[in-house]
Structures are given as C-alpha cells and as structure tokens.
Amino acid sequence: MSAAVIDGKAFAAGLRERVAAGVAAFSAAAGRTPGLAVVLVGDDPASQVYVRAKHKATVAAGMESFERRLPADTSQADLLALVAELNADPAVDGILVQLPLPAQIDADAVIAAIDPDKDVDGFHPVNAGRLASGLDGFVPCTPLGCLMLLKDRLGDLSGLDAVVIGRSNIVGKPMAQLLLRESCTVTIAHSRTRDLPAVVRRADIVVAAVGRPEMVKGDWLKPGAAVIDVGINRVDGKLVGDVAFESALPVAGAITPVPGGVGPMTIAVLLRNTLVAAHRRASVPCPDGLW
Helix, strand or coil: CCCEECCHHHHHHHHHHHHHHHHHHHHHHHCCCCEEEEEEECCCHHHHHHHHHHHHHHHHCCCEEEEEEECCCCCHHHHHHHHHHHHHCCCCCEEEECCCCCCCCCHHHHHHHCCHHHCCCCCCHHHHHHHHHCCCCCCCHHHHHHHHHHHHHHCCCCCCEEEEECCCCCCHHHHHHHHHHCCCEEEEECCCCCCHHHHHHCCCEEEECCCCCCCECHHHCCCCCEEEECCCEEECCEEECCECHHHHCCCCCEECCCCCCCHHHHHHHHHHHHHHHHHHHHCCCCCCCCC
16 A cells, blocks of 8 residues: 655645735735745855745735845845844844855854744744744744644644654754644654664654655655655755655655655745734734644
C-alpha cells in the first residue's frame, strides 16, 4: 500500500483564500488594508525570486506590499535605519528582511531590531521566547505550515512520537516547540545523533529539515508514519527533498512531495501572520479559519 501524498499546494491555496477573505473583513472593520514590507539587500538571484513571489501573493490577497530594495554595499547602519522607519510606519503590519544578507551586515542584529509585533517571519528572540513559553507570538512560517499539514492529515497529535531531524532556529527548533505544544513526545535529531535510523524508526511523525538530499531512506521509517519533508535540494537539475521519496512511499502513511509539499505553505503562512499582526495592532478580533 502506498502512502497518501499530502498536497501542500492545494492546502496553501485554501489558506490564501481564507486570508484574502480575512483581509476584506479586516479592511471593512479597521478602515485600512494590512501591509507587508519586504526588504531586499543586494541582487542574490534566489532572493529576488522569493521577493517577487511574496509581492505577487501579498497583492493577490488584497494587502499592501511595500517593497524596499537596497544595493549590495548597503551599510548595517543604513539597513537598521530603514527597519526603524518601518517599525514606526502605521501602514506596515509585517516586516520581512530577506536572508541571506551581505557579509558586512550582522543578520542577528537586524532581526533583533525588528519590532517583535511586526516580526511576521517569527525569527526575533522575543518571539522564540514566546513560543518556548507557550505565549502568543509569531512562529516561523515553514514550521507552522508543516504543523497545519500534519493536523489536517492526522487531527489530534497528542501522545504521538515525533522526530525532527535538524536543529536550526528557522525550522528545527520551532518545529519541535510546536509539536511539544500539541503534546507530542519530541526528539530533535541532528548530525551528532547516534544511530539516526533507529531513532527515526520510532517516530509516528518525521520532520526532515537537515538540507541533505534524500538522506532519510524508506527503511528508516516506521510503517504508517507521517513524513514532512522540508528539504529543497537541487540534484542533477532536479529538486529533491531530504527524504528518498520513492523508497519512503511504500512505507509511510502520508508524505509531502518535493516540490509541491511544504514549499507552497511558507508564503501562505507569511500572509496569515501578516493578517494576524494587523488584527493585533488594530485590536480587532482574529477570524476563525486562520489557526
């Protein structure tokens, strides 16, 4: 029996539709449109693609898109000044500084300068602390998207064994915190984990976010496990995940493909976070359906 393939593209499209409806309702209630500011420093080709996609999706959802492009030789002081300006701008509900930044700029300092209540990327230390403490804050878009897909597929996650492979601040750590919040038993595995296949084989839920192409093999998986593949790796001109999809398919109960799984969720959740930020800043109750 083959695993159910989780259609992240379809789920993301539904979330974007709910966000667009929420934007219209918010605009009617608050008398203004939610706004997302995206800052791009330099001309990294991949970053340019991401920024264009974010701009297009923001406009399609009915939000204001404020795009600020700075040259690659921009100083840290100038970028921090722009962040301060956006923090103070009442039309801006969310601020996203596209990473990576040029070598002369300390990304941690820039992230820390963003108003935590406008930090729709969820990278600010205050939001990381809120997540760890069980308080309301913004969660990084990719792990929150992964959790949405898991809950849509499995329903209640309480008591399930989950293994997160990868310990980054962007995916691994917040993913583990989200699963803990759902009362899973969570293991964070990484490059130093002993007998990684045996650790993974215990898991009802596997989230692979390690950045190594097709590292997780089908025989690493517990039969029926839900597998969320966050990896995006280019091998011989083809996109592949961190999970060996073909060998995992006969073993897993459900699995996200690459592409078309987790990827589309990231921008959809960014829009969701921006709409939530707008509601909180305007003291307007958030609608149902945004979760």
